[in-house]
Amino acid sequence: MRNPSNRGKKFSNNMFLFIIIVLTLIALSFLIASVKLNHKFFAKFTIDNQLTNEALQKIKTFRISLAVLGILFIATVLLAKHRKSGIIGFLEAHKTGIQNLMLLLAVILALILLTELSLRFMLPEEFKRTLPAGALKASQKIELNDEGYRDLNHQLMKRNVYRIAVLGDSFTFGTGIENMESTYPKILQTKLNAKARTIKYGVFNFGKEGVDTEYEIKILQQYALKYNPDIIIVGYVLNDFRDAASQNKRNFYLFWADKYIERKSYLYSLIKKSGVNLLESIGVIKSYQKAIAESFYSDKNKEINRAYILEMDKIAKNNNATLVVVAIPFIYNLDDYPFSHAHEFLKDTAAQNRILYLDTLPQLSKFNESDIVVSRYDWHPNEMGHKIIAESIYNYMLESGLVK
Numbered sequence: 001m002r003n004p005s006n007r008g009k010k011f012s013n014n015m016f017l018f019i020i021i022v023l024t025l026i027a028l029s030f031l032i033a034s035v036k037l038n039h040k041f042f043a044k045f046t047i048d049n050q051l052t053n054e055a056l057q058k059i060k061t062f063r064i065s066l067a068v069l070g071i072l073f074i075a076t077v078l079l080a081k082h083r084k085s086g087i088i089g090f091l092e093a094h095k096t097g098i099q100n101l102m103l104l105l106a107v108i109l110a111l112i113l114l115t116e117l118s119l120r121f122m123l124p125e126e127f128k129r130t131l132p133a134g135a136l137k138a139s140q141k142i143e144l145n146d147e148g149y150r151d152l153n154h155q156l157m158k159r160n161v162y163r164i165a166v167l168g169d170s171f172t173f174g175t176g177i178e179n180m181e182s183t184y185p186k187i188l189q190t191k192l193n194a195k196a197r198t199i200k201y202g203v204f205n206f207g208k209e210g211v212d213t214e215y216e217i218k219i220l221q222q223y224a225l226k227y228n229p230d231i232i233i234v235g236y237v238l239n240d241f242r243d244a245a246s247q248n249k250r251n252f253y254l255f256w257a258d259k260y261i262e263r264k265s266y267l268y269s270l271i272k273k274s275g276v277n278l279l280e281s282i283g284v285i286k287s288y289q290k291a292i293a294e295s296f297y298s299d300k301n302k303e304i305n306r307a308y309i310l311e312m313d314k315i316a317k318n319n320n321a322t323l324v325v326v327a328i329p330f331i332y333n334l335d336d337y338p339f340s341h342a343h344e345f346l347k348d349t350a351a352q353n354r355i356l357y358l359d360t361l362p363q364l365s366k367f368n369e370s371d372i373v374v375s376r377y378d379w380h381p382n383e384m385g386h387k388i389i390a391e392s393i394y395n396y397m398l399e400s401g402l403v404k
Helices: 004-036 039-043 053-082 084-093 095-122 132-139 184-195 213-222 244-249 256-264 266-281 288-295 299-318 340-352 383-400
Strands: 161-168 200-207 231-237 322-328 356-359
Touching: 004 053, 004 084, 004 095, 039 053, 053 084, 084 095, 095 266, 132 256, 132 266, 161 184, 161 213, 184 200, 184 383, 200 213, 213 231, 213 299, 231 299, 231 383, 256 266, 288 340, 299 322, 299 340, 322 340, 322 383, 340 356, 356 383
Parallel strands: 161 200, 161 231, 231 322, 322 356
Antiparallel strands: none
């Protein structure tokens, strides 16, 4: 029969070795992270792969902190080895408690993994797309051109083609739309060419998920202008409006791990989404819709966003192009639409500066919301919604004499 004290010592020695290995791995992880988590890594979490000077400074501080933590863990390992006998004695005295804790952690980990696997098989596909992990998986099936846009590759030479560049966010990109030809820029192109006799129309889609007007200006300057567009259409969705309160937070995710885990785990995404919904329902934080609506009441916000629109108009005129601002509403509560004041801001800004403006809200509000959205979980316009938007733009261009 084995001596219980020998079994206790064996457990303590093995546990000590395990602790040393874990601490060493943590130390190495921090040191490796301090090298790998450079500006190139963080740029992947931005929309345009660019970082502000403020962000670069934060990254530098962050990397130094990781290196210091790595050194501290190495020092902890050396100290633990120096105090080995005392630590082993502590482990022997608390063997039962430590074993119970390890068992509890193992059970929790197993439950997390089981729940994650269950969600991957049980969640409806349309709901999965509303979570970052599912959205990323869906986006990987979408083909992009060489410049990263949802369009074909185009030649720089016009060759008797009347070109229309369309800027916008996920609504213009066509999130939730499987076929590129069913997005409103391509439907517009088809309609224009069906009536054209002496000229060919090319409608280029420069929509990108998650961008706002500031980024759309960069896209216009860096990509769209080199194709010499005759018309520049901005598909303006209300969340393109820049909130001054978040102006200094752009381009940098110090807590990048949150974003990374969201993209990998359905469980984490669902817990976070549910938590936000709960906090919104009890009034701890503002709902997304309410925050957007209230941001349009700020004079400072109006000043910032009016400047963006005017800058885009100036760029268009300097390049012999005509700017058209197309307001695309949130397909949300269209019967008692809570964002009318936001559309009025866009309309007034356009009128005061002689910018062509079209509001697609009147046409979209003629339909039931459930008929023009991707799903009850995803409020992006579906194929029918894109068709309505395209027809609205087409009719407006005919009435305005932009095309014949």
